[in-house]
Amino acid sequence: MQYASPLALGLISAAVFAVHLAGIAAAAHALMHTRTSQGTVAWVFGLILLPYFTLLPYLFLGRKHFYGYVELRHARAGHRRQHAQTPAIEAQRFTALSNMLGNEFHGGHRLSLLIDGEAAFAAMLAAVASAEHYVLVQFFIIHDDHIGGRLQAALLACAARGVHVCVLYDGVGSHGLPQSYIDRLRAGGVRIHPFTTRRWRNRLQVNFRNHRKIVVVDGWRGFVGGLNVGDEYLGSKPPLSPWRDTHMELQGPAVGDLQLAFDENWQWLRGEELTLLPPRAVDGTATCLIAATGPADAQESCSLFFVTLIHAARRRLWLATPYLVPDSAVFAALQLAVFRGVDVRILLPSRPDHRTVFMATTLWAHEAVRAGLRVFRYQPGFTHQKVALIDDDVSVVGSMNLDNRSLRLNFEVAALNIDRNFAQEVQQMLEKDFAKALEIDKNDYQQLAYPHKVALHVARLFAPVL
Template sequence: MNTSVLTAGIALLHLLGMFAAMHAVTHTRTPQGAIGWALGLLLLPYVTLLPYLYLGSSRFLGYHPGHAVAPPRAQPEVSPGAAPIAPACARFSAIGALQGRPFRSGHRLRLLIDGEAAFRVMLAAMAAAEHCLLVQFFIIHDDVLGRRLQQVLLQRAAAGVRVCVLFDGVGSHALPQHYIDTLRAGGVAIHRFATHRWRNRFQLNFRNHRKIVVVDGKRAFIGGLNVGDEYLGLKPPLAPWRDTQLELRGPAVADLQQLFADDWRWITGELPPLLPSPADGDASALVVASGPADPLETGSLFFTAAIHAARERVWLSTPYFVPDNAVRSALQLAVLRGVDVRVLIPARPDHRTVFLASTLHAHHAVRAGIRVFRYQPGFLHQKALLIDRDSAAIGSMNLDSRSFRLNFEVTALVVDTAFAGAVETMLGEDFSRSLAVTEAEYRDAPYLRRVAMHVARLFDPLL
């Protein structure tokens, strides 16, 4: 009897594995992923069925972002009282069409370098909110910085300001319930961004990696910083923590409000307050949003289009260098065009598997003529892109498949010579604190470490 039950159970698992393999072949985004899942589900369903349930979906179902359906061409938009759109925006017309929103003129921008300076400005801006405060982070910790944020939010709510807070359910899994309850008791509307609906219920891969703060519809902040003491450089061995945030004023703040509203409506069914975002400068900017609900692979296409637009230089800073074929080819073609291509990556790992895969990708990049550098003082977490002498992007997108396909992300692409000059100065200082990667890094590594790099690369679609 027991043998018959066991045999029937094994047969059922293999049958379920076969159906799951058929689903993987028809729905997985990459051929490598489809082959990997299909073989595992057919040969070892008792090992792979449960992981596939949690990790196998490639689309975030039911979510409809405002930029998901793009027109054939997104024309630049001049805001009332603003300077004309920068002519160089035309080089990035494909990115505007991909987003379904135009470049807008009339922006004032400021780089906020590293955590203490960035949070000093952001918390002061939040404390000055008079009408509405929208706050979204991938990670919020209940530590010194997290409690500083909590107090500002409670004070603003007590003053009658509408305060709406989103945090990612996976990224902030350690956030205690009493932190949330304290905010709700003080009048703050706070919610966990989760997969939420039954079709996505078991999926852990989809994460909202955006960091957005909007104050009264006039000032916005985006970038790489989350809320935690480690982002202030207070937690060895990764300290000091190198990161960058962008303060943005002008019409594109309305687009950031709309992105927050898309996420807020997904969770609550309601819209947060949306306030006017007047012109406040001369720079042209485009908000670039991406996510697993997009019909196209927006993150990868953004980097590919931006790199193809370069004629003089492409400087990239990313904590995770795991490019897909399209981005890798774009970087290689840029080198062949004579473009100065540099990639800045960490010298210290925060995730071992990603670091091993990044090391192998860095080796292949160096062999293709791409200059790769490792930042030495501490952990590099900033996500910055510099194109030629007039364009730069700051946001939350990493150069990996997770940001390309699995995370909700946001970046601001700015066309403005002065802002690009500020990014050049910042990255120039970072490169001066870095060491060039050579072929010897891979060649002289122990054999087993080289094998580990190649094994880690097999997981590129999930990194």
């Protein structure tokens, strides 16, 4: 029998000691920097007791530093506060949001509701085709398929006639985008880059993704919503088709804040500030706020955004979201809304695009129904829209899901709109969606088999990273 030499044993012991020492150091870092007590307990005990399994995941999932980005946001927020105006009366109930985000409400907008992929892409591609100065494009997912090819051709045509084109895509969300697609755009004069930091100290932070969907043309036409670039968003890929989604176009001063959200990402990644045009004045009546949230914020800005919306509801709160994995603050706010007598309804898909998230959503849906909320499952296909309707005059269209990833981990963006006519359009849209949905009954959970219930609870254990 052969035994390890003293030198080998010494090296193994040194390696074990080094791993445990690194685990203790990482645990100290988690103790000081993890925001939630649950996350802190999980990381600290895991890093101290099982550093062999938790140290590497912590480097990718637990660390949270955005060198340069925070300073950039603070500088711009300070500039905005110096030039802030007194918000309109109808927007004063959301003053806390304006203060938190560093953006102000602007009046005088023209809004267009874009229902599903055909309408949304027709409007965005038409706007791109009319561009005279620049086009800013940002999506979480871009596919090299039919609609991806149409976008590519439109951007190349812009660049060919001298329009400046800047494109950002998320490196994880668009992991399947071939290099040939990117190379062709660059060869045609389009500046395209993945959302990955240029600073080496941030390179391990793969857990924080850019989920925003932004298109701005010449500084005065802006688009925001739930659609990415892929044929599935046109409803052409079963089993999730027909795909249900919502986007919107806004024209007016808030487009300036939408393009600044893009420019912050661009400047952080590329180290250069874009030359942007001021929005044009239009004859609209809507008041709008651009809510750009993300993990670099000093607070849980997306969660607080939802909490503020929910607390503002007095008569109605309708939400459409593909995922329902809320944090305790959001769920408590929803419960309080029910106690206030608010008509709280949530529209969810009936088909899963991510099995574990769907199972966790199912458990939360049953708990929401038992708490007095009305929850519906959309039947025709998959619903991916992120829409909120508050009372008779407030609506939200954007990229924010009701899950931990949007609430804490992703960079997100949405337009909060105060306008009765636009809210009525949103109401009519959602009424049609609810008419095609089945309501979850409070007794449905009891009819599930016990192994199914266990599986739902196990799935919810993964809520912090879903």
